[in-house]
Amino acid sequence: MTMNDPLLPIEFSDLSSPAAIGRQVLDRCRADGLAWVRPARAAGVDRTFWDEALRAHGERVAIDEDVMTGEPNDGLWSTVAYDPAHPGTFRHSRTAQPLHTDGSYVADPPEIVFLVCRRAATSGGATLFLDGRDLVLALGTQRPSLLAALVHQPMIFAKGGLRVQAPVITMGNDGVRLRWNVHALADGLAPEVRAIATELCDFLGSGSSRLPIRSVRLEAGDAVFFHDDRLLHGREAFNADHPDGRFLWKGGLRPHGDTRGGP
Numbered sequence: 077m078t079m080n081d082p083l084l085p086i087e088f089s090d091l092s093s094p095a096a097i098g099r100q101v102l103d104r105c106r107a108d109g110l111a112w113v114r115p116a117r118a119a120g121v122d123r124t125f126w127d128e129a130l131r132a133h134g135e136r137v138a139i140d141e142d143v144m145t146g147e148p149n150d151g152l153w154s155t156v157a158y159d160p161a162h163p164g165t166f167r168h169s170r171t172a173q174p175l176h177t178d179g180s181y182v183a184d185p186p187e188i189v190f191l192v193c194r195r196a197a198t199s200g201g202a203t204l205f206l207d208g209r210d211l212v213l214a215l216g217t218q219r220p221s222l223l224a225a226l227v228h229q230p231m232i233f234a235k236g237g238l239r240v241q242a243p244v245i246t247m248g249n250d251g252v253r254l255r256w257n258v259h260a261l262a263d264g265l266a267p268e269v270r271a272i273a274t275e276l277c278d279f280l281g282s283g284s285s286r287l288p289i290r291s292v293r294l295e296a297g298d299a300v301f302f303h304d305d306r307l308l309h310g311r312e313a314f315n316a317d318h319p320d321g322r323f324l325w326k327g328g329l330r331p332h333g334d335t336r337g338g339p
């Protein structure tokens with residue numbers, strides 16, 4: 077998939093073979109890095125449907141975190157839902173969220189992250205994606221010195237008692253891999269490391285017109301699956317006037333076999 081290809085959903089109306097749909101989704105993820113799924117009707121396509129659809133294809137990974145401490149817990153599903161009681165967390169705010177990977181501070185994060193939409197916002201709230209290959213291409217032509225720094229300079233990401241030291245961009249035989257979350261950078265980074273992070277933030281934040289960012293607005297019943305370390309993801313701000321006015325379930329999966337995919 078290139079930046080010029082339209083992102084089209086996998087559409088389905090037959091709910092009788094969840095495992096077959098799960099297979100189709102993971103095959104699309106392997107090929108394209110992400111898969112957007114849109115059922116003909118939202119009824120019946122909730123988190124229990126995806127529990128069933130994914131059962132044969134991989135190991136579910138606990139992905140939930142305590143909303144107050146950020147510490148991981150045993151929950152296989154995490155809710156990302158507007159809650160005015162917690163405006164200081166992206167998980168519960170209605171603000172835009174900058175591009176990031178979920179597993180920046182996790183040593184061995186699940187390869188696939190997925191979002192299942194229970195309720196869409198009144199307006200806004202699209203999920204945004206930037207393919208790691210497109211990021212490297214853009215940096216290589218526009219900021220080659222920043223690209224070199226992101227490949228060679230380790231950063232430290234930390235949250236909820238977890239801590240990982242790694243460069244933002246790794247380029248190996250299996251393609252471009254990413255670890256990045258400006259809000260998970262550890263305290264006390266050296267000024268020169270912090271400066272690299274700030275430059276990347278500025279590059280991504282001002283890049284909506286020159287980076288091939290894809291936008292997927294999930295409607296109720298939709299889901300999107302993606303390789304967490306092959307793409308950055310984020311979201312647009314949205315409008316919601318009551319708790320749970322936008323409501324997503326989030327999960328993590330470690331697929332069986334060699335399903336990392338890549339270029």
Ligand SMILES: [Fe+2]
Pocket residue numbers: 176177178309
């Ligand atoms: Fe995220």
